[in-house]
Amino acid sequence: MSSVSWWKEPLRIIQPNMQVRDTDRIDPERLARQLKDMHANTVVFNVGGIYAWYRSEVPYHHINEYLPENRDLLGEMITAFHKEGLRFVARYDFSKADDYVYQKRPEWFVRDINGEPEIIGAKRPGNWSLLMSTCINTGYRNEELAVPVLKESLSRFDIDGVFFNNPGTITCQCGSCRDKYLAMFGKEMPEQRSEYDRSWWSLCMRHNIELLNDTIKSVREDVPVLGYYNLFNERLADRKAGTDLLCTEPQNVLSQGHQHIPEFWKPALSIKLGRSRAEEAAPLGIVHSCPGMDWRHTGLPPADYAFWLAQIPAYGGQIWHSLTGVPDTIRDKRILKIVTEHNRKEATIASEMHGAKSLAGVALLWRSGKSTEGWADGLVNRQVSFDIIPEESSDLEVLKRYRVVIVPEHYPVGAEELSRWSAYVEQGGKLIVEGRLSGGDNNQVAELLGIQPRVTISERLAASYLRFKGTGNPLQIGMEDTELIPHRGHVVYCKPAAGSRVLATLVPPFSPLESVGAPPERASMSVERTDIPLAVYHEMGKGQVLYLPFSLSELIDEFKLGEHYQLLDNIVDMTAGKERLLKVTSITGLQATLYQNGDALLLHLVNGTGRRPLANAVPLHNIEIRIPLTLLPNPSSVEGMLENGQLSFTTSGDELIVTVPKVDVWEMMKVQ
Missing domain, CATH: 3.20.20.80 (Glycosidases)
Structure with missing residues (x-):
């Protein structure tokens, strides 16, 4: 067939x-x-x-x-x-074979540092033969x-x-693996897995x-x-x-x-x-x-x-x-x-x-770790249409497809990356950089981030806060009634370069963590304001760079507070502008993705609201969707293909506006 x-x-x-x-x-x-x-x-x-x-x-x-x-x-x-x-x-x-095969051809099997084979299911009840792990290099x-x-x-x-x-x-220490490791890397295979060359597996x-x-x-x-x-x-x-x-x-x-x-x-x-x-x-x-x-x-x-x-x-x-x-x-x-x-x-x-084809104005540079995962969590939870760029695919032409590129904390940086990112920004891109980068020339990094070259990494801070600076601050939208949001973790102590704008500053810890509530009468802040930046914004060529000298991703990943999600949302709005491409009623647990196929836009909504594991679907009602008309200038129909059927829509200014009456689990809307 x-x-x-x-x-x-x-x-x-x-x-x-x-x-x-x-x-x-x-x-x-x-x-x-x-x-x-x-x-x-x-x-x-x-x-x-x-x-x-x-x-x-x-x-x-x-x-x-x-x-x-x-x-x-x-x-x-x-x-x-x-x-x-x-x-x-x-x-x-x-990946495995019976123990009788091991007895006949023992050279085919995984060995630990002591030469012992790896046995699977030795304690499995019933009349079963043993299974042994086979080596990929035999x-x-x-x-x-x-x-x-x-x-x-x-x-x-x-x-x-x-x-x-x-x-x-x-991981195997058999003779075949040892010989191959030596031939590939010119050195003996280490005894500890943590010391292997990362590319081995x-x-x-x-x-x-x-x-x-x-x-x-x-x-x-x-x-x-x-x-x-x-x-x-x-x-x-x-x-x-x-x-x-x-x-x-x-x-x-x-x-x-x-x-x-x-x-x-x-x-x-x-x-x-x-x-x-x-x-x-x-x-x-x-x-x-x-x-x-x-x-x-x-x-x-x-x-x-x-x-x-x-x-x-x-x-x-x-x-x-x-x-x-x-x-x-x-x-x-x-x-x-x-x-x-x-x-x-x-x-x-x-x-x-x-x-x-995916429609996304935002891209996240991907390297597995908590810093990347926190960004992904926030972007998904705030219905931001984004793509992932693997480390080996992040060349300039790929970056230029996106209005905004996010560089998470600890992302590896060398001369090539700095040159590529600078060119991306010079040509009109918006770069968001977080926390500590791994490597790179200090002067080049500082020039890109809009800060002075000399920096110091703080101890891990607790009982600290982020304070929004100035009136009409785009990072404070939706949080106008609070001047502080929670902060914890390391800070890159830095000073802004000439021409850079500081949008947020650090309020240092008012107490060591063990005594924050003992007694509450001593909870007053000894230092309510500093000039230590937590958000630095500057223009570079035709583009802009927003530098966060702390780990927003870590805060999202660890605490999942609404203020941190809102801050991420504001950062995307500030940098992406109309290139955000999609605005959806913000509901924690609602996911949204946008695609184009020929002359149609396809919008998926997935409902994951509620405490997981979900015992029941919690229906969502009256979800408002806004899509720029630049993506589809003359919309003629909107259809919910899975749950809602034909939907009414309006246009206002340069946006298409649709209200989805109900989403139980999953809806895909087709805008023709």
Whole structure:
């Protein structure tokens, strides 16, 4: 059934993670009909690796002992899927193997510093063999087993695509890894993981996936490889190599407890990062139906599940559902309803979103860490349409696509970055820079930021405040009734350069943290005003730079106070101006994204209001949307394609104004 470009069309994937002991419960034709009825158009299913789901002839390839005799179950499934118009993506997992393989070929396996192998599930109850982690730099995951398995299965079955589960590099001290490390970096492999070259893990994975991809293409040139990337791995270029279609796995892991609940923006940012490198098709977002692998036989709370899923298409991605079993074996039937309804909605908007381009006047330079995450949290929560720029993609031409570029604290800076940012500002860009930068010539940094070269980093401050300076201050909008907002953390003590304007200053701590309330009669401020800047604004060429000598992102990430979100909102308004492109009624938990496809604007609203995990959807009412008419000069209709139907609209001045009556979970409006 394979064709060269099938994977470039809109995809809705379901992956039934079948338990081997339930193998005899698979009815291929029934399963194909069920998945088709759930609006899937692609299926991911096990083929090889830990278990072979066919009668493999490759030595040491463990055949699923529960396969029915005298039947080609895998072949029957692929035929049934194709009959229903479903593509078949073969899932392989070469990250582990049975202990009997270890006994035969011990050189294939991960070793710790003491030479011991890594054993998985040693305490698992039941009559199971042990699993051992395989090393990415040895024969099992390369020429001796993985390569012949791929050649065998691709030659034997009509496979449409390939996906490698758990393809990453496990820290290993085996001889193969030590030899490779020495050859790559010219020095012995360290004993401590923290001392490794940061590129080691990504480069090993890249070399492995490129080999496997070359093998696949040598057998079937038309078969794409679906490859992982990770939101918190900066080397996205290595993840992209050897891969035709990017996928990421923003799990909604609730089983770690409420104190460790995943950030609400995890699917949103994961897809944004993937779109920054996607070339021929939108990235796939893999969402597991369970609240954690330890609870994989039950489902996520339906409201939280629907909210999590909605972020994938709303941020320009494609959905990939990971389920525990097939519909007949799934124990929590709520899952099936949520998946079916979500896929129905995705199918409704698929043609509209296919090839749509993000509309964003703001870009965030991405490097994983709390400083970047705080900005992302604030931008999403204040409905700012923004894109992510990975570190390796931040050249001048990319920066010039955006009216505003945000440089988070600790972002690495060298001569090239400073030159690029200065050119961006000189040519009319607006740069927001936060806190301490990592590196760079002091004089060049100071010139860019509009401060004097000599700076001092404070101790970590508590019981301190930010004071707005002057009347009509654009950073104080919406906070006119308060002269102070909370501050905590380090400050870059600096002085403004000539021509710079100070918009906010520091009020230093009135007490050490341990005595702030003992007694309250001593709570008066010893110093109510300083000239220590917390916001410095200056013009440079045709553009401007706003420097925040503290970490707003850290405050947002740690405290999530309304004042900090409002300050971020004001910063964006002040710098972006009309290039903000989108104004939405500000509601914490509401997400908004804007796209253009041909002569239509597409606006997604995702409702995540309420305390997570969401027990129920809390409907939002009368959400006002304002979009500049410069994006679409003569709007003729506005339609809510998922929840509201045709909507009335008005124009005022240079804006299109729409009020959305209600959003339960997810709405996409089409402005024609």
